[in-house]
Amino acid sequence: MIYLGLILTGIIAGFFNSMAGGGSLLTLPLLIFMGLPPMVANGTNRLAIIVGALSGTYNFKKQGYFELKKSLIYGIPAVIGSVIGSSVAIKISDQLFNRMLGIVMLVMLVIIIFQPHKHIKKFQKENNILGAVLFFFVGIYGGVIQAGVGFLIMTVLTLVTTFKLVKINSIKILVVLIYTIPAFFIFFRSGNVDLVKGLILSIGNGTGALIGSKVQINRGDAIIKVFLIIAVLFMSLKLLGIIRL
Numbered sequence: 001m002i003y004l005g006l007i008l009t010g011i012i013a014g015f016f017n018s019m020a021g022g023g024s025l026l027t028l029p030l031l032i033f034m035g036l037p038p039m040v041a042n043g044t045n046r047l048a049i050i051v052g053a054l055s056g057t058y059n060f061k062k063q064g065y066f067e068l069k070k071s072l073i074y075g076i077p078a079v080i081g082s083v084i085g086s087s088v089a090i091k092i093s094d095q096l097f098n099r100m101l102g103i104v105m106l107v108m109l110v111i112i113i114f115q116p117h118k119h120i121k122k123f124q125k126e127n128n129i130l131g132a133v134l135f136f137f138v139g140i141y142g143g144v145i146q147a148g149v150g151f152l153i154m155t156v157l158t159l160v161t162t163f164k165l166v167k168i169n170s171i172k173i174l175v176v177l178i179y180t181i182p183a184f185f186i187f188f189r190s191g192n193v194d195l196v197k198g199l200i201l202s203i204g205n206g207t208g209a210l211i212g213s214k215v216q217i218n219r220g221d222a223i224i225k226v227f228l229i230i231a232v233l234f235m236s237l238k239l240l241g242i243i244r245l
Contacts, residue, residue: 002034003200010204014052015211022112022232023208024049024147025105027201029235038097039090040194043187045146046180047198052205053177059210060170067171070161074171075178077132078139085143086183090190092144098239101145105236108148112229131160135175142176143183149176173209
């Protein structure tokens with residue numbers, strides 16, 4: 001039953017990650033509630049993210065949405081940031097991490113509801129320098145927590161590129177893949193990865209990413225978004241100790 005729950009949650013998470021972001025807002029607290037130490041959950045979640053990002057990138061490439069050059073411009077500074085962030089993360093206490101994650105999830109709820117990337121005014125031209133600087137800090141955040149990073153990337157890419165949503169999503173997924181691989185190995189080397197749960201979660205994540213990268217955002221997505229908001233709110237309050245069920 002636990003493994004079935006991991007697969008189903010992984011499918012939902014992979015779908016959201018390929019469409020916009022937010023999948024780790026479900027999978028990371030779920031792993032913690034299953035009894036994994038918070039930092040082991042943090043590292044284990046990275047394996048599923050890698051598989052989901054590989055799946056999503058492959059499908060976007062098949063559909064003609066593949067920006068390797070742009071992804072590398074932003075992915076390389078994100079890698080530097082993620083190495084710094086993940087190196088710091090493995091030293092954070094479990095209690096502090098749970099509180100950090102609970103607060104981050106509440107902040108991400110606001111972002112999910114108001115979607116700031118849709119209201120940002122683009123530059124007249126692409127701004128690769130600003131993008132690289134911002135992605136360095138995105139990488140740090142991704143290295144520490146990861147949850148909700150897709151929304152941050154969407155916001156940055158909307159600001160510094162002239163691409164439409166589908167191409168922004170394709171770049172986002174490839175950048176996440178690029179910087180998550182070194183972060184995962186930092187967690188793995190420090191003993192903070194449960195390979196069995198990570199692989200099972202990855203099955204769902206890869207499946208969900210493949211589905212999400214094929215589906216256009218429509219009215220049905222709004223129903224799933226309501227589920228995401230309710231689930232994230234509940235889990236964030238539980239992490240903060242406000243709900244004790």
